[in-house]
Amino acid sequence: MKPILILFLFALVLPLSAHAASTDKTVKAQIEKCETKYKVDKTKKAECIKKVKKASSKKAESTSVKESKSKTNLQADKAAASSTTTKKALKAVNVNKATATELAASLPGVGDKKAQAIIDYRKKNGKFKSAADLEKVPGLGQKSVAGMKKYLKF
Template sequence: MFKKVLLTLAFILPFASQAATTDPTKLIKQCETKYKADKQKKMDCIAKVKKSASKSTKKEVEKAKKTSSTKVADVKKDAKKDVKATSSKLDSKKADVKKSSTKTKTAVKKQLKAVNVNTASASDLAASLPGIGETKAKAIVDYRKKHVKFKSAKDLEKVTGLGEKSVSSMKKYLKF
């Protein structure tokens, strides 16, 4: 925001001062050519040009300051609007994320049910047991095919990827 203000001032002020300095030099040259013979008139003409140039330069600088200050105010207003719009978008996205995360949590809790680990398919295990996804469910089925059927929850801890903690969280949903 401040960069915009500085850039605005950097562009306005030099042009205002250049406009004032180019006109007086031309007028001074005109005075010199017009009053070559009369030094007094030439000096009076140059003095008038310098006075009017200093007045016009001051006015132009004041105008430039006014326009730049209004531009600064406009930039500030725009920045505030942008900040408000961005924050409201972020707030709505946060609310959407909260809503979607609560929906998925409740949906998972509703689908949990008791399942026979020795007869269920991998997709049934993944849908019914907490903390079990498709890969862990496949590992359970593969272990069951290679080894003997499961007799207790302790036997499930032998499956790679399952530990004591995960097995204890799903004990109430296990049937043998």
């Protein structure tokens, strides 16, 4: 899958960089035309250059919008791919006996840091007797504990 992403990126980036270089040359050429055409009249020359720059910035904005949409789609694809490979095996776990790794793997909304906070709190304050005790753990609130209640054993 990775070679496909790399090829996709090259197919996307190379034409855009070539387009940017040709756009710069075009803008410079148009500015030179303004300078030659209005050599004597500085006001008209300045207006002409201003119009050229304004037109090129609009084109650059539309290109950057297209680029950001492409990047967003690519990021969404990556996120979707990674979420399918890293889904948790949600299962009931005894919060008084489980390791941090087991807690992180088994409970929804609990990653490595929260799992370690649960372990640290348990070591400091003793065993958990109910889900309400888990709400006292820094980083866990009513909502997160409510979401994991059906996976908790004491």
